[in-house]
Amino acid sequence: MGLFSFLRRKKPIRNDCHDHLFTRPVAFIRGRRHRVDVPYALPKDEREEERINFQHYTLHKLLGGHYHAPIDPTTVQRILDVGSGTGKWAHDIARHFPQTQVYGLDLEQPQAMGLQPPENYHFVQGNVMAPLPFPDNHFDFVHQRLLVSAIPSSLWPAVLQEIVRVTKSGGYIELAEAGNGYQHVGTSTQTFLQWGQTASTRKGIDLTLMKYLGDLLASVGVGQIQTKTFQLPVGAWGGKEGNLYAKDMYAAFQGLKNFYCLVGGVHPNSFDATLAALPQEWEACHTTHEFYIAYGQK
Template sequence: MSVFSFLTREKLTYRPSCPSVPSCPVSFMRGRRHRVDVPYALPKDEREEERLAFQHYTLHKILGGHYHAPIEPTVERILDVGTGTAKWAHDIARLFPQAQVYGLDLELPQGVGLPPPGNYHFVQGNVLQALPFPDNQFDFVHQRLLVSAIPSVRWPDVLHELVRVTKPGGYIELAEAGNSYQQVGASMQTFLNWGQIASIRKGIDVSLMPYLGDLLARVDMRHIRTRTFQLPVGTWGGKEGDLYARDMYAAFQGLKNFYCAVGDVDPDNFDAILADLPQEWEFCHTTHAFYIAYGQK
């Protein structure tokens, strides 16, 4: 088995798909489950939940924590938008046991690991629609890695909703990874070109991600801070680089249906290029830019 085969440390048991949505619109392609009512590029299935759990562990290690905004220990209400597996929200609920933590997503997380903390609450919702909360509810609103779910024209709407539900003086934090890679080879460049074509056809613009701070400024956030991490991709970058490469490779596997169906990429060509990437990352010492921005209402 390749060192880039996707592994997790936690054995997960799964509930039936779409437990909170009786007739959720999905399609199945090449064994992967996709929601067809949203522009999300990645699957929504058990395999993707395993990857997201691994990704949460990886990002915590690489980024040095779960958040960067200077939230107070007395924070009372926290919202995680696009909560996915809810790993981030569960960890935050344990870090702030006095706070009520809400995770919002299209579907209830399917994986069953540790029981959720008593101060965690799942809320079904779509980030592209009005959030199901009154105004001025949350001291801290967190949103991570939703670039492949939000068309570029919808970012202002999404951010206005995040601001609306944030208390005066509260913080919003965005964490995203775009298409800015350094030291790439021919196969990686091909992969990025495919992604750009498919994304444009879905109205997604990953080149916006270096400008998260500007996006927050346009919705009148104050005291904005930004930070860019150059993350190593591959074992050449030590344990962190190895973890990040494993996560990235699994994410790229999950993009196959998106690239092939939307970007007209030949499936066999996709597989051949994907297989080249781990060795190319090692040879080129590839790095990937990861962006964090936060601001205060």
């Protein structure tokens, strides 16, 4: 039985008993704003937007660019960024391809508007787990990055089928994700990752799927697939880029507190103590984090 068949047959996982706390689309919990109508682990607020913009800069340095698919700048007409967040990736792409119309799709406009977006950038409100509000065969390139904490594993086939639908024949699709693939970790990091696995499972999210992005693309008919795995350094031991990535990861982990505590059942004091121990442990162990990229052609 193939990966696609396994996902299609997988039964939905019941939500944790704490879910009665999440009865409105938006809630403020311990000072953080969350969209609680979707299974998204991280906050949706200005503080998180600052982190995402910082992360965008860091990943550009570590991954060697904004994308890896061999798209032709002279022919590409329309580009879609699925789950665009702050819009930073799509804004940079729109500036890089000034003759191309670039669209960013997300649940809501960014909390902090920031700089004026390029004229060829367009925000579209939508949910990646619902049908995309675009016609068939519309985009030359569709990009999706770091939605592992937003899409339950049972929904990945449907999400990717929609992406394929709106991609032109011959167009490219690129996925960029990171899961729970860490190397050289200490006891505090192991504890933190196990908490994340428990909370994610209760929301139907499977972090281990991310290393199979190429298989996921193949299961929905994408061809000419190429995959890359990066071992990203976490900490100043890995130079400037490693230090930046550690800062981003620590801020992201801070943002997971409500998810770990309310869904995973972790005590807030235990969370804080374990989180505080991570940076020193990353330095001592020379921790690395696996980052996966897969792209292919419709």
